[in-house]
Amino acid sequence: MAIWSNKFHEEMSQDAYQFNQSIQVDYRLLDADLRGSKAHAAMLGHQGILGLEESDSLVKELEQMRQDFADGTLAVDFTTEDVHSFIEAELTNRLGTIGKKVHTGRSRNDQVATAMRIYVLDELQDFIEKTQLAIEAILTKAEGHLDTIMPGYTHLQRAQPITYAHYLLAYAQMFSRDLSRFADLSNRVADDMPLGAGALATSTYPIDPFYTTDQVEGFTAPYVNSIDAVSNNDYAIEFLSDLAMMSMHMSRYAEETIMWSSQEFRFISLKDSFSTGSSIMPQKKNADIHELMRGKTGRVYGNLMSVLTIMKGLPLAYNKDLQEIKEQLFDGIDHVKAMLSLLPGMLEATIVNKEIMYAACGTGFLNATDCADYLTNKGMAFRDAYQVSGDLVGYCTKNHKSLEELTLAEYQEFSDLFDADIYDAIDLKNCVYRRNVAGGPAPEVVTAAIARVRANIS
Numbered sequence: 001m002a003i004w005s006n007k008f009h010e011e012m013s014q015d016a017y018q019f020n021q022s023i024q025v026d027y028r029l030l031d032a033d034l035r036g037s038k039a040h041a042a043m044l045g046h047q048g049i050l051g052l053e054e055s056d057s058l059v060k061e062l063e064q065m066r067q068d069f070a071d072g073t074l075a076v077d078f079t080t081e082d083v084h085s086f087i088e089a090e091l092t093n094r095l096g097t098i099g100k101k102v103h104t105g106r107s108r109n110d111q112v113a114t115a116m117r118i119y120v121l122d123e124l125q126d127f128i129e130k131t132q133l134a135i136e137a138i139l140t141k142a143e144g145h146l147d148t149i150m151p152g153y154t155h156l157q158r159a160q161p162i163t164y165a166h167y168l169l170a171y172a173q174m175f176s177r178d179l180s181r182f183a184d185l186s187n188r189v190a191d192d193m194p195l196g197a198g199a200l201a202t203s204t205y206p207i208d209p210f211y212t213t214d215q216v217e218g219f220t221a222p223y224v225n226s227i228d229a230v231s232n233n234d235y236a237i238e239f240l241s242d243l244a245m246m247s248m249h250m251s252r253y254a255e256e257t258i259m260w261s262s263q264e265f266r267f268i269s270l271k272d273s274f275s276t277g278s279s280i281m282p283q284k285k286n287a288d289i290h291e292l293m294r295g296k297t298g299r300v301y302g303n304l305m306s307v308l309t310i311m312k313g314l315p316l317a318y319n320k321d322l323q324e325i326k327e328q329l330f331d332g333i334d335h336v337k338a339m340l341s342l343l344p345g346m347l348e349a350t351i352v353n354k355e356i357m358y359a360a361c362g363t364g365f366l367n368a369t370d371c372a373d374y375l376t377n378k379g380m381a382f383r384d385a386y387q388v389s390g391d392l393v394g395y396c397t398k399n400h401k402s403l404e405e406l407t408l409a410e411y412q413e414f415s416d417l418f419d420a421d422i423y424d425a426i427d428l429k430n431c432v433y434r435r436n437v438a439g440g441p442a443p444e445v446v447t448a449a450i451a452r453v454r455a456n457i458s
Helices: 014-020 025-044 050-072 083-095 099-101 107-144 162-192 211-217 226-231 235-261 286-311 318-349 353-360 370-377 382-399 408-414 428-433 443-457
Strands: 149-154 157-163 269-270 350-352
Touching: 025 050, 025 083, 025 099, 025 107, 025 211, 025 318, 050 083, 050 099, 050 408, 083 099, 083 107, 107 162, 107 226, 107 235, 107 318, 107 443, 149 162, 149 428, 157 162, 157 382, 157 428, 162 235, 235 269, 235 286, 235 382, 286 318, 318 350, 370 382, 382 408
Parallel strands: none
Antiparallel strands: 149 157, 269 350
16 A cells, blocks of 8 residues: 555556556665655654654664665565655554654655755765776876877877877866766755755644754755755756766767777777677677767766756646656666776776877878978968978878978978978977977876876865
8 A cells, every 4th residue: 555545545556556656766765765764753853743762763773774775684575656655664564653653744755855865965976986986097097108109180180199198188187077067966965955845845843954954964954945845856967967978978988999999090909808709700809898888878868858858847846757857867877887987997908009109190290280380480470381381291292201201402492491400390209298388298298287187086
């Protein structure tokens, strides 16, 4: 029998009951709900709404249920309507009439809202820790490739020489922003404890939301408006938005890994621990894990759009539509967490082919800008220097030469400002090392950037 059943309600059809059930999805909120229920029971005793003996019994048994769930001795009854109903039924089974008093002064609306926020706070902390590990893995990989020169791209065309470390630091910055968003959201969730809001209009009992808030670790303030408290799902949307952003970052990394491990690039190779073979072609090594990461990103986008669509026309306050948000949020959390957990191993399993990367810098005239800068430093206006450099590239292309292969006489046919030091200016290593401005690819700059990122995530 559902906890809302009474003589006013006729029995629900079995099909409708099963359609209404959510325990298959929300059972993962069990520990979070027990913590919220403990805080509520403690408040009932503190305020004299229940006797201290009854309150203490509820608190003690709810904690025992937490321990039983943790060690696997508390079996969830999946025929129950939802996890919140299961907890009350189990508590009543253990304590009798006292167990029925746990719901005094609250609604299932604020109970669910509280359990969800407790769960999200836990998940955010887990994401913060896992993101820190992922960033540290990126930094460690980068430290091993401070002088690994590779082509940098714009429009997927070879553009200028950089280092693999500098490339990796771009992703360190992306994940650092993800980390910051998780921390910001955690603060907003902690500042909005909904327990005490009731169905939408609080309670006639002398409840104390401030006391309740203090009883749940991580929360800093109770709700401000009871209607908003039980209908607000901004935090779920924001969490999914943050997860979508993070998955996009991982998908971009995965795409470049897939591309660069192909025979067309061969910049990197993947260890067998993060690749698969073909069922028909024995020579194949496929970046399937990276492809799945790229594919699952679309799924996370779908989770976000589903929740936005659910919320867009709902009147205040609570509507059962909101039950559907749980499944979308949980799915997004599970898949992004799985991807994020794999990232350190994926980096470790990436073998960097330094020689091939460096050789690729020798084609595509990646030092053409440096050639123009050389002339600018000799006094030529940049736009004129740009024209001369472009003319040189055209000449090289026609004659199947690189800038390094031109003779000084050939250079001087285009400008008498060219001298023997042009070869030093267009040396690929020098092109990288001289870019030692803040945020640039020079090894000493990247080393300093690694130190800053590491300090910021600790």
